[in-house]
């Protein structure tokens with residue numbers, strides 16, 4: 671899927687509304703529509719890349735910015751414990767093919783994940 675058809679690119683451009691938590695030069699963070707924890711924020715790069723591996727290969731600065739922003743949000747909203755999830759590929763339950771980190775916090779999180 672190209673940037674043009676991508677729902678997260680449309681959130682970056684403001685074409686689709688979202689509950690924005692933060693924006694930086696490289697990232698936008700917004701609340702997940704279907705939260706799985708009291709804090710469930712998606713941090714995405716402004717640049718369209720399908721997954722975290724592609725982003726890391728194409729743009730290390732944006733990758734670091736994304737990880738730093740995820741930490742900022744988790745620190746601000748959580749109690750110090752949080753989970754960062756990058757579902758990668760359809761079998762891993764990736765449904766939106768624009769790189770995103772799920773920041774989950776605010777409850778005890780079970781392990782192993784399903």
Ligand code: AMP
Pocket residue numbers: 677686688700701702703704712756757763764765766767
């Ligand atoms: P994944 O399954 O890892 O690809 O996660 C995609 C996430 O995006 C899911 O948790 C969805 O609930 C979330 N999502 C999809 N569309 C939107 C949207 N327009 N605003 C906020 N979250 C969304």
